Amino acid sequence: MTACAHAAPRPCLGPWADWVLGNVQSGLLVLDAQQRVVFANPWLLRRARRSADELQGQPLLAVFPELAGSHLARALTEALRTGFPAVLSETLHLSPLPLFHPSLSAAEPVRLKQSIQIVPMGNAMAQEVGQRYVLVQVTDVSPAVARERLLKQQAERMHAMAHVDALTDIGNRRHFDAMLDREWRHALRQRQGLSLVLFDIDHFKQYNDSYGHQRGDACLKTVAGLIESMGQRPRDVVCRYGGEEIGMILPDTDLGGALRLAQQVVDAVRAEGLPHVVSPHGVVTVSAGVASEVPVPGMGADTLLMLADRALYQAKRLGRDRVEVLLPASTGR
Known part of the structure; x- marks a missing residue:
């Protein structure tokens, strides 16, 4: 583009300019x-909900006073001073201009x-x-942001599907293994206690045989929720x-605390009063095995799991x- 001779310093455009600028799918x-404001194209005017007459010749901050002190205002001043371009991404600078979707009502x-x-215009x-x-070009990245949000939601759902048990809505075995390993390493670094309780529904096979698998699933879900x-x-x-x-993983919990919590669970399940005609107690009950360790180098989380499993077998x-416990391996017993 070249400047018009003997005229205000504005770029000269051909007769096709209105057609081009009217169809550009971004704000200029x-x-x-x-x-x-020297020029605003139709795309920007529609989304700013302003007419060309409202903007023409007006200071930008008079048209959009909310930009005062904003990063955009500072970037414009710096670009005019230095001649260096700048980019403001949606990630770091959320929607600086008051531009709105044109198809929605004002309400x-x-x-x-x-x-x-x-x-900014070059020095020459x-x-x-x-x-x-200075030219300010505005791109609507709303679709891209929406796609990114959708992908994030899908990733979160996939993660949940991979780590949540479909029947009980609690973590599955994969999640259990990952969390036990993570908390074991954390306890080792912090020299803190880590406790584990394994619960098992008593006479559950007989419950399924007596009431059917649908009732068995409902029972398991109720106990898991408790x-x-x-x-x-x-x-x-x-x-x-x-x-x-x-399984219940209890970070920064000593043996006494884990025992108390395990007993509370056993009592709560019994108090729920789910009928179980085959059980000697007449209701659904659970057994619990408790183990607790303060990890030391060379000892793995499988030690804690083995102790809890043996304690559950004993119960x-x-x-x-009932609740049973095996003393920590670190005691030498």
Whole structure:
């Protein structure tokens, strides 16, 4: 583009300019050296809900006073001063211009997600026309932002599907293994205690035989929900370990604390009063095995799991509906 001779310093455009600028699918805003609006294309005017007469010749901050002190205003001033371009991404600078989706009513304005490119006129041309102009190009990135949000939601759902048990809505075995390993390594670094409780629904095979598998699934879901509700701290983890076994990982918890919580769970399940005609107690009960360790180098999380499993076996062997514990391996017993 070249400047018109003997005229105000504005670019000369051919007769096709209105057609081109009217069909550009991004916002174009030209400012002079005093940041007055020289030109705004139809795309931008529609989304700003302004007419050309409202913008023409007006200082940008008079048209959009909310931009005062904004990063966009500072970037424009710097671009006019130095001649260097700038880019404002939606990620770092959320929708700086008050631009709205054109198809929505004024009662439901939805601000466009924007990426903004600031392009100042080069030094040679600025000297030729007597001042530096700056082009502000606005791209609507709302669809891209929506796609990114959708992909994130899908990734979160996929993660949940991979780590949540479909029947009980608590963590599955994969999640249990991952959390036990993570908390073991954390306890090792912090030299803190880590406790594990394994619960097993007593006489569950007989329950399924007597009531059917649909009732069995409902029973398992109820018991899992009760156990999960007892692990109330943010880092407590409750997962379906396998079959009718449910594990509870208790970070920064000593043996006494784990025992008390396990007994509370056993009592709560019995108090729920789910009928079980085959059980000697007449209701659904659970057995619990408790283990606790302060990890030391060379010891793995499988040690804690083995102790809890053996304690659970002992609880079932001694009559069920009870809590048993094996002393930590670190005691030498």
